[in-house]
Amino acid sequence: QYEGIETGSGTSTYSGTVPxxxxxxxxxxxxxxxKRGGHKTYDLNQGSSGTGSLYTNSTDTWGGGxxxxxxxxxxxxxxxxxFYKNTxxxxxxxxxxxxxxxxxxxxxxxxxxxxxxxxxxxTYGDGEGxxxxxxxxxxxxxxxxxxxxxxxAKLVYSGESGxxxxxxxxxxxxxxxxxxxxxxxxxxxxxGEKIDIFGxxxxxxxxxxxxxxxxxxxxxxxGLGGIDVHxxxxxxxxxxxxxxxxxxxxxxxxxxxxxxxxxxxKVTGIGRDKATKIWYxxxxxxxxxxxxYAKARTGTLAAAASxxxxxxxxxxxxxxxxxxxxxx
Ligand code: ASN
Ligand code: ZN
Ligand code: CA
Numbered sequence: 001q002y003e004g005i006e007t008g009s010g011t012s013t014y015s016g017t018v019p020x021x022x023x024x025x026x027x028x029x030x031x032x033x034x035k036r037g038g039h040k041t042y043d044l045n046q047g048s049s050g051t052g053s054l055y056t057n058s059t060d061t062w063g064g065g066x067x068x069x070x071x072x073x074x075x076x077x078x079x080x081x082x083f084y085k086n087t088x089x090x091x092x093x094x095x096x097x098x099x100x101x102x103x104x105x106x107x108x109x110x111x112x113x114x115x116x117x118x119x120x121x122x123t124y125g126d127g128e129g130x131x132x133x134x135x136x137x138x139x140x141x142x143x144x145x146x147x148x149x150x151x152x153a154k155l156v157y158s159g160e161s162g163x164x165x166x167x168x169x170x171x172x173x174x175x176x177x178x179x180x181x182x183x184x185x186x187x188x189x190x191x192g193e194k195i196d197i198f199g200x201x202x203x204x205x206x207x208x209x210x211x212x213x214x215x216x217x218x219x220x221x222x223g224l225g226g227i228d229v230h231x232x233x234x235x236x237x238x239x240x241x242x243x244x245x246x247x248x249x250x251x252x253x254x255x256x257x258x259x260x261x262x263x264x265x266k267v268t269g270i271g272r273d274k275a276t277k278i279w280y281x282x283x284x285x286x287x288x289x290x291x292x293y294a295k296a297r298t299g300t301l302a303a304a305a306s307x308x309x310x311x312x313x314x315x316x317x318x319x320x321x322x323x324x325x326x327x328x
Contacts (some may be wrong), residue, residue, distance in 0.1 A: 005034040008060030010071030014136045014194045016184040018075040022060055031055035031062075031074045036081040037099030041074040044103045044123075051103060066105065069133040073102040073124055076140030081156060083141070083179045084148070088280050093120075093147035104135065106141035113307050114154050115138035115146035122147075127195060136194040137185050141176035142169040143274075149219055151294060153287035159225040160292035163232025168283055170205060171240045175276045186253040190239050206208045207241040210234030219262040219326040235293065240279065243321040244272040256267060270317045278303045278318060297322040 012018050023032035029055065031041035043066055055062075055070045063071050079102070084090035091097045103123045110125025113134035124134045146169050149155055155165035164251040170191050180188030186251070192204035203213075210216035216234030217224060224232050230282035241259055246269035247250030249258045262265060269275075278300055285306075286299030300318050308314035 004151050005059055010077060011063030011068065011073065012062070012071040012135075013068050013133055014072055014184060015081040015180070015182055017184065020060075020062060020071065020074055020262065021078060022062075024060075025056075028056045028058065029060045029193065030057075033074065033078055033099065037097055038076055039074070039077050039099035039101060041070050041083070041102045041104065043070060044105045044107075044277060045089065046105055046108055047300050051101070052105070067321060069104040069124065069126065069135050070102075070135075071319035072133065072135035073122075073140060076135060076137050077102055077122075079137060079142065079180045080141045080144045080176050083176045084245070087179070087276065089177075090148070094151045100144065102134065110134075113143050115143040115150075117147065117150045120147070127157060127197070127244050128199065132195050132197075134195055136192060138173040138177040138190075139182050139195060140173075141193055142173035142191070145172040148172070149283065152284045153291065154289045155287060155291060157229060160232060160291055161227035162226065163234075164236055164287070164291060164293070164296055166229045167236030167240070168279070170207065170237050171276070171279050174207065178272060187251060187263050188255045189245075189257060190255070203232075205230075205237065207237040208245075208259040210238050218260065219324075224293070225236060225302075235327070236296065237323050238267060239321050239327075240275055242267045242269060242277070242324055243317055244275040245269040247324065262326045263324065265320065265324050266325050268317060271313050274308075274314055278314070281307060293327045297327045 006018045006022045008022045010020045020034045023034050034041040038153050042051045043054050045179050071182045101121045106123045106125050111127050113124045115122050149168050155161040178183050189207035190203035199276040211218045216231045220235045247259050247261050247267040259304040281303035282299040286302050304315040304318045
C-alpha cells in the first residue's frame with residue numbers, strides 16, 4: 001500500500017494529455033505509481049548512472065520543460081503494465097507484482113533507449129539535439145518487453161534467437177500501442193514512427209514489409225542468424241503482421257500496408273488479439289534461450305493448438321504465416 005495515492009495528469013511529448021498515477025508525500029506530488037507496484041520515474045538530468053532525482057511537483061499537473069519526457073515514461077510504464085495484466089493476467093514484468101523504474105534525460109543527444117535486467121529499469125535518451133526523447137509508447141513498451149523476455153524464454157540476444165528476442169519486443173510494443181488507443185496512439189505496425197530517428201519522418205521499422213527500412217529481412221534464409229538482431233527480427237515481425245492482418249494491401253487507422261509473401265501464397269489474418277495471445281503463450285511456455293526460427297514455428301503451433309485446437313483456423317493460419325516467410 002502506498003500513502004496518498006493520487007490521479008494527476010500530464011502533458012506528454014507524444015501521447016497528448018494523459019492520466020498519471022502519482023503519490024502525495026507531505027505537500028509534494030511524486031511520479032510514484034502506487035497502483036502498479038510503486039513504479040517510479042526519475043530525471044537523470046543528462047547523467048548516465050544512478051537514478052538522478054525522483055520527479056516531484058507542487059501540483060498534480062505535470063509537463064513542460066524537464067518534466068515532459070518523464071510524463072511519457074511514467075504513462076508508458078503504466079499502459080504497458082495494464083496491457084500485460086489485462087491481456088494475459090501478467091502481474092508486472094517478472095509477474096511478481098513488483099515495478100521496474102524509469103530514467104529519462106540520459107546523457108546528451110543520446111539517440112536510444114534500453115532495458116537493463118541488472119537495474120530492472122529502463123532508460124531513455126533525449127534523441128538528436130536533445131529534441132526527440134525516445135519515450136514514444138511503442139519504444140517504451142518494446143524496452144519493457146525485453147524485461148518480460150528475460151524473465152520468461154530468456155532468448156539469447158544473438159543469432160536467430162536474438163532476432164526473435166527483438167521481434168518479441170516489437171510485437172508487444174505494437175500491441176501496447178494499439179492497447180493504449182488514446183488520441184495520439186491509435187496503433188500501427190510501424191516501430192518508432194514518432195521519434196523521427198532518421199530526421200526524415202520515417203519509422204525505425206515496418207512489420208508489414210520489414211525490408212522497407214533497407215536493412216531488415218522479409219523472410220528467413222540460412223544466413224539470417226549472422227546479421228544484427230534488429231534486422232533478423234524482420235521475418236518474425238512479418239510473420240506477426242501476416243498472422244494478424246493477412247497478406248496484401250490494407251489500411252488501418254489511416255496507414256497503408258502492403259504485405260508480401262515469399263512464395264506468392266495468400267495469408268488470411270486471424271486478428272491482432274489472437275496473434276498476440278499465441279505469441280505470448282509461445283514465449284512463456286514453448287520458447288527457450290536457444291529457440292531459432294524453426295523452433296518458433298513449432299512453438300507457436302503448439303501454442304495455437306492449446307489455445308484454439310489443432311484443427312482450428314488459428315492453427316492453420318500460424319502454419320500459413322510461417323510458410324509465407326520461408327519457415328517450413
Ligand atoms: N533500443 C535498443 C533495443 O532495445 C537497445 C539495444 O540495442 N539493446 O533493442
Ligand atoms: Zn530491443
Ligand atoms: Ca508504432
